[in-house]
Amino acid sequence: MHAQMISPPSMTYDDAASNFRIEDEIARLSGDLDNLNGCVECVDRYVGQNRLALRAVSAAGHITEYTFEDLQRLSARMANVMAGWGIGAGDVVAGLLPRTIELVATILGAWRLGAVYQPLFCAFGPSAIEHRFNTSGAKLVVTNMANRAKLAQIANCPQVATVIDAGEVLPQGDIDLRAQLAAASPEFAPVMRRGDDLLMMMSTSGTTGLPKGVPVPLRAMLAFGAYMRNAIGLREDDVFWNIADPGWAYGLYYAITGPLQLGIATTLYEGGFTADSTYDLIERLGVTSLAGSPTAFRLLIAAGPQAATRIKGKLRCVSSAGEPLNPEVIRWFDEYLSVPIFDHYGQTETGMTVNNHHGLTHHVRAGSAGFAMPGYRVAILDEHGKELGPNQPGILAIDIAKSPLLFFTGYHQKDTPAIAGGYYRTGDTVEFEPDGSVSFVGRSDDIITSSGYRIGPFDVESALVEHPAVNEAAVIGVPDPERTELVKAFVILSPGYSGSDELAQDLRQHVKTRMAAHAYPRLIDFVAELPKTPSGKIQRFLLRKAEIEKQQAEG
Numbered sequence: 001m002h003a004q005m006i007s008p009p010s011m012t013y014d015d016a017a018s019n020f021r022i023e024d025e026i027a028r029l030s031g032d033l034d035n036l037n038g039c040v041e042c043v044d045r046y047v048g049q050n051r052l053a054l055r056a057v058s059a060a061g062h063i064t065e066y067t068f069e070d071l072q073r074l075s076a077r078m079a080n081v082m083a084g085w086g087i088g089a090g091d092v093v094a095g096l097l098p099r100t101i102e103l104v105a106t107i108l109g110a111w112r113l114g115a116v117y118q119p120l121f122c123a124f125g126p127s128a129i130e131h132r133f134n135t136s137g138a139k140l141v142v143t144n145m146a147n148r149a150k151l152a153q154i155a156n157c158p159q160v161a162t163v164i165d166a167g168e169v170l171p172q173g174d175i176d177l178r179a180q181l182a183a184a185s186p187e188f189a190p191v192m193r194r195g196d197d198l199l200m201m202m203s204t205s206g207t208t209g210l211p212k213g214v215p216v217p218l219r220a221m222l223a224f225g226a227y228m229r230n231a232i233g234l235r236e237d238d239v240f241w242n243i244a245d246p247g248w249a250y251g252l253y254y255a256i257t258g259p260l261q262l263g264i265a266t267t268l269y270e271g272g273f274t275a276d277s278t279y280d281l282i283e284r285l286g287v288t289s290l291a292g293s294p295t296a297f298r299l300l301i302a303a304g305p306q307a308a309t310r311i312k313g314k315l316r317c318v319s320s321a322g323e324p325l326n327p328e329v330i331r332w333f334d335e336y337l338s339v340p341i342f343d344h345y346g347q348t349e350t351g352m353t354v355n356n357h358h359g360l361t362h363h364v365r366a367g368s369a370g371f372a373m374p375g376y377r378v379a380i381l382d383e384h385g386k387e388l389g390p391n392q393p394g395i396l397a398i399d400i401a402k403s404p405l406l407f408f409t410g411y412h413q414k415d416t417p418a419i420a421g422g423y424y425r426t427g428d429t430v431e432f433e434p435d436g437s438v439s440f441v442g443r444s445d446d447i448i449t450s451s452g453y454r455i456g457p458f459d460v461e462s463a464l465v466e467h468p469a470v471n472e473a474a475v476i477g478v479p480d481p482e483r484t485e486l487v488k489a490f491v492i493l494s495p496g497y498s499g500s501d502e503l504a505q506d507l508r509q510h511v512k513t514r515m516a517a518h519a520y521p522r523l524i525d526f527v528a529e530l531p532k533t534p535s536g537k538i539q540r541f542l543l544r545k546a547e548i549e550k551q552q553a554e555g
């Protein structure tokens, strides 16, 4: 096996970009593209060194540490349990679990036996989960009792394995996960796969339909590792914590897979986000490299400078993704935490592609997402597909032929018009600065970015119209200083209903429990009509324009 090399931070960005060779990235793998296993890359290759792999922090703040040896045994037990229930290479295993050791065991166990992992965010309701099962054909879902009731509402639910705590009763027909893990053998030879075989089945929100499946092949690990080294700049001596949830790409790729691939311990905190618990954990663990979304950072700032003093100067670097990072956050982190915070840009489809790189020395442009990651060439296209120069807004695109780290080849069983003419079009409107860095302008479609989550308006509208009071609904994002955008719904009521605060609250609760707790409309207007094209398509852009004008008029 090869020793894992971490780029020295003295390499310049220009050197790394111009000297990039995919062969060098492949050589960093323990296997090769004909002989690859996700669990071997993340665990087995570091066994025998007695290295720390994971700090799992319970909601109550209790810290349990796991070595790579521990994770190897656990993944083997999990693979044995899964194999015993008929799961094999290429099958899909879903995880609907909080940020606990059982979540890590599910991911690694599935990979050990060559299966495909599908994340399910714990805030999802039954409709979001059911749609993802329909997409993936998952054969097994691993969950806990807090989430189990949602599965009972799904008609085509696969076999369920449940984590039960003391005093909880296992639902009939479920696998008692902890009991079976304890009884299983801690040995299971990893099933080797190829680079194009699937590692994960992700989902991403669309504007005109339900979320689409994003197949992620094993070779995507080349891109994950490169991001950890070049952009996060992860070092052997770092204490790393990415607070993003592994129910999403940012958390699964870069809180679990990426750091473990590099043999560097990661951190999972089971509890919900508060500024206090975040500061507390950074201090207790001695975190040096922190990652998260701008909304989380703005919530830290909202707690005031006094709360920050306990960790001032302790962090070495902070990385931000999910939404554009405001220059004010950069300034505040410099003043009150004495730490550089760099903006990074990526998508579920592509992984991180444009970054201010902590690991590569180059200048940083506050207010810009930075520069193409070595291994990707990005272009900005006009509506005819022509490449644009600086200061001309257009669609951010990835030049497929010149981006050997790009792993996306199209949505699962769906047409992918975003791939055309040799480019993958991200749908984000950006422009090049004269120095070659990329600045975010906005979305070219109706996708909402709220608290770092990408939310499809159609998804929320579909949940709303399931409610008997709703005849029609249109959902948009309206600008918000804390959460980037807030989800706002315009609702035409069914005959016999009238708008009230109580009904609005009932609709919020309905979306939270049916679809997803994070995607509910915080704002609701009851309206008599919606702007539409002659063919009857809702013109969300007109609603958005009117909201922005209203905000401007109100100052």
Ligand SMILES: CC(C)(COP(=O)(O)OP(=O)(O)OC[C@H]1O[C@@H](n2cnc3c(N)ncnc32)[C@H](O)[C@@H]1OP(=O)(O)O)[C@@H](O)C(=O)NCCC(=O)NCCSC(=O)CC(=O)O
Residues within 6 Å of the ligand: 121, 122, 123, 204, 243, 244, 245, 248, 249, 250, 251, 272, 273, 293, 295, 296, 321, 322, 346, 347, 348, 349, 451, 452, 453, 454, 517, 518, 519
């Ligand atoms: C910044 C935050 C920590 C702030 O957390 P908050 O707790 O304030 O709010 P939230 O947005 O998480 O949650 C909104 C509402 O959902 C509820 N909620 C959240 N998680 C829940 C869960 N597991 N179960 C039940 N309810 C839950 C909350 O209580 C809250 O309800 P109420 O409002 O009633 O209190 C978080 O929003 C966050 O982690 N954001 C980053 C998301 C991220 O990782 N983005 C990158 C994804 S990758 C990606 O996106 C790639 C791509 O672009 O394709």
